Amino acid sequence: MIYWDLFLAFFIPNIIGYGGGPAIIPLIEAEVVGRYGWMTSQGFAETLALGNALPSPIATKMAGYVGYEVAGIGGAFVAVAATVIPSLLLMLGALGLLYRHRDSPRVKRMSQWVRPVIAMMMAWLTLGFFTESMAASGLLHTLIIGIVAAIALVRFNTHPAFVVIGALVYGGLFIS
């Protein structure tokens, strides 16, 4: 059942994804592209690019869009609910318990131990985008866009929205 699959695909990344929104991205990719094949790697990259250019949390934007693509408004609702509701219910239900443990070393350890794994998955995803771009646009365009984007983002702290817009202009003019 598609709604159940959508629920699981977003519930699992969000319930294990310690470290905030960005930590969830490679976990969602593993479900949406890897496990269920709802999206191609390129489609996922496009979604992520637009998601990074727009405000508001990345996890719910991804869930809303992927859910809508897969199963319409109902799908969007299920995917967003799976993203938001479980951890929110935990927070409302177990507030007292969590309050006592908010400085607990165990809780800190949980996000600390998960981080290297997430970093590895992010590195893997970076590599995946590289091969995808090589296949779609070739080495020259990949290098030009990649290097300019890296300089803009890292060196000059340019807003991601402008970097994405710049790439769109470049792509519209020089790749086709």
Added chain:
Amino acid sequence: MKQTALFWAFFRVGIFGFGGGPAMIPLVRAEVVTRHQWLTDEEFADVLAIGNTLPGPIATKMPGYIGYRVAGISGCAAAVIAVILPMIVAMIVMLGIFSRYRDVGWIRGMGQAVIPVVMVMMAQLTWDFFDKSKAALGWLISIAMAVIAGAVIYWLGVHPGWVIGAILLAALLRPSRKKRAEGAA
């Protein structure tokens, strides 16, 4: 009405909150503590600390909890919807238009050109997560955990949920500081 105030407060947070969840926290604070005085500074810090003990996006847990505290279930719904809905609709509309004209050469070129940008952003996140991991665990343990987890996930084909679930469980149940974290994976 409190629900309306909550809605517009978190609508502003959602619209101006560029850069993902953690970047939105100062905006939430400006609305909730400074503008509306729904929470004091200390309460806000506690809610943030509690939110961080749980998985999932911080930018929906905080509005949800604050909305609930101010105006019950309907306040919770108003705050969460205000923060997430506008940009979900924007995504669906913009990507919908984009996919309709995918066959046009220069539009396809635009789609291809954003992949290297996302690659760079993901590389940045990778570095950021590894750097934080290095600061907490040291580079040796960080690399060892990353390599072992990578081999289990990508070489053995184990679902990442099992790997991370096992690590979370080990972190939670282990009574004292232990040296070998990767044993759990």
